[in-house]
Amino acid sequence: MSPEEFRRMGHLVVDWLADYQLHPERFPVLSRVKPGEITDALPASGPRQGEAMEGILRDFEQTIVPGLTHWNHPGFMAYFANTASGPGVLGEMLAAGLNANGILWKTSPALTELEQVTLSWLRQWMGLPETFFGIIHDTASIGVMHAIAAARVYACPTGRMTGEWPRLTIYCSEQAHSSVEKGAIALGIGQRNVRKIAVDDKFQMIAPALAASIEKDLASGHKPFCVVATVGTTSTTSIDPVPEIADISERHNMWLHVDCAYAGSAAVSPKYRHFLTGAERAQSLIVNPHKWLFTPVDLSVLYTSRPDILRQTFSLIPEYLRSRQDPRALNYMEYGVPLGRRFRALKLWFIMRYYGRDAIAHMIEEHIRWAQELAVAIAADPDFEICAPARMSVVCFRKKAADKENEAIVERVNATGEIYLSHTMLHDRYVIRIAIGNMGTTRDHVFRAWELVRHGA
């Protein structure tokens, strides 16, 4: 494709995206296609001869777009917050066009250095200690797998070489994200060695239960090596008691990982800095700007106060070669599995500069305010009940009725195409979840969702 054709097509695509942003309600938020419908609409084999880009873009619009669930729709209130903000998309456009790859510092110095700089800015905004070193992964699941791998080497440094490990056990609450369990399974630690600690009535890990579980494992010859505390759990945004967990973790010289993939962004607001109380004692922490920091997927940040252990876990560079390196020429490949490294930091830098800290904090504060107003409205309705404290931008509630009726309500709301809600199970009951966090969502959208739910859609 010639530069001039790229220019012409690029302008078309930008116009399409700008129109898309102008009228996000044009498409139903949840796709209505049936399984296999897109596949069946596409040829079974790729073309021998090239085709005109205009036709490809037409097919994109006619065949692909109806099959998309629109994460950028203001009525998207399922799962967690997410936004492809304008500056974020511009950053992705440039990253794609430049195609820089940060394998080593020298393969694109600005990629590596901008990653360090933006993650230092974000660290400051979140109030985390200067000792925290940041690295970007595609997803939090990959990030937490790296954290657990480092924790394992911290507990047993010889294992990296020998492959021989003590009977390791890892701890998280029963409300922790499934990625903790999956990371442990992937690393070969064993699903049965993941201890899911009970939670209290606010869905927060019971610290004495954690302590007891660790003691029991120690008594039976296990080696407790890692605790994952969650700030902002997936179901209810509950907050584990990080300071108490840190006390326990430190007592046993274990690695503490704090999962604040969603909620970490809220700490940008001084009002919600307290969410992260105790997190400064963690050995690692994950926050996902591609959730509540208005960044297009994918961009998940792993911070660690022990970059030395992370490097010891993953580096293949012998010590005698490392000493020749310029200490300011960081090679991220030494700190994880991936070798290739897309220029993800660019979009985050654009977003942080374009909005600035105060505006980002304000948007997050508004989301939390709306969620709390919504929770008050729901609590005031005698037919409904709140099922978990609404401390962040998610409200968990249900109609005082059978699970089936609640399920039917969600299905009918989602079928409107106006709003997309998800659900969770709490105490074995079906609970509706409204999650606020898209930059285009307004208070009106939130209360429209409630109106649809209240009237059974």
Next chain:
Amino acid sequence: MSPEEFRRMGHLVVDWLADYQLHPERFPVLSRVKPGEITDALPASGPRQGEAMEGILRDFEQTIVPGLTHWNHPGFMAYFANTASGPGVLGEMLAAGLNANGILWKTSPALTELEQVTLSWLRQWMGLPETFFGIIHDTASIGVMHAIAAARVYACPTGRMTGEWPRLTIYCSEQAHSSVEKGAIALGIGQRNVRKIAVDDKFQMIAPALAASIEKDLASGHKPFCVVATVGTTSTTSIDPVPEIADISERHNMWLHVDCAYAGSAAVSPKYRHFLTGAERAQSLIVNPHKWLFTPVDLSVLYTSRPDILRQTFSLIPEYLRSRQDPRALNYMEYGVPLGRRFRALKLWFIMRYYGRDAIAHMIEEHIRWAQELAVAIAADPDFEICAPARMSVVCFRKKAADKENEAIVERVNATGEIYLSHTMLHDRYVIRIAIGNMGTTRDHVFRAWELVRHGA
């Protein structure tokens, strides 16, 4: 950012990228900044108040661009082929703006189905069997880690639950990519359990040496579970004898992984289909469209003939829930660690359709032809010697002189800003590497590189 501001800025960015494509030689291919220079040029903290996008883009151009190594430059002949082709960049623009996330089929049906469709097209183009199931990862390093994890569960299905494994050993040639070793280390298999099998004078794994190593391990109580054969090694593009390796692997019921991250794309040309002879017997295989298939980073494809084992390794969905799923509504999260999934397939679909199979095959054939012409020219020069067979688009050679002189030549060539070369070590000697594969590179660029080298730059 309002849609109208996004439109205005988006047009600016597209124009910048089109101009960048028009005059790629405007920038030195290898960045000339010093370590820390970009960091020092940026503020130590993010701004409180937002800034105008125009100023941010100006800073991008003035501060960031000089710190980039230009992977899209036609003189980029280091490492391996790569290109941010026009249709690929357009695909990334739309993926970023839509912000679709394929956690589950229903969270964006078209994302999941287009990934299946394009990977089926690519599979056909590469001549791989219909039984091969494809999934996209960011990098080949993450992909091979998944393959090794699946191989481990194939060898010892109970280990996933118990975390107890036999004394596993894994095999690759001493020319294999470091990601095999890193994957094994990350998974806890132990660095000393990675056997690096000797290669012949063409840098190909010696199959009898593999067989002997496996026998020796079996005799000493190890459990050989996985062999990685490489088609197109990183240093010399050598090809391991896959059919013989498959014989050995099958005899011991081991998992065979074929790493053709670079060379797999060449199989799109019927002329080079034979590179993959034997690969149809692999349990898994990796090819990186973000190398030689003109796709912007990141897009690495993991194929497996055993998706059942991949799912058994990573899925957290209990069997009784799975039976309720529509078999055509594939949830990729069951097949790996990541939960979030960017719409990477879109760019690949654009590229395959825009160019078509014949043009892609032709470009790859040209790259190989130029490499062979270059090898002939180098071999004809009495001052230089070819150091490995040039079967693909990479030529390994050296001046018949001390390592230091060869190193100095590469440094001087790279300092011109016209060409960027890398090197490798073969038989403990410094070897210059010219790697062809960018879509903008012409035969003239290749011979200009040779001219610079020949005259000591």
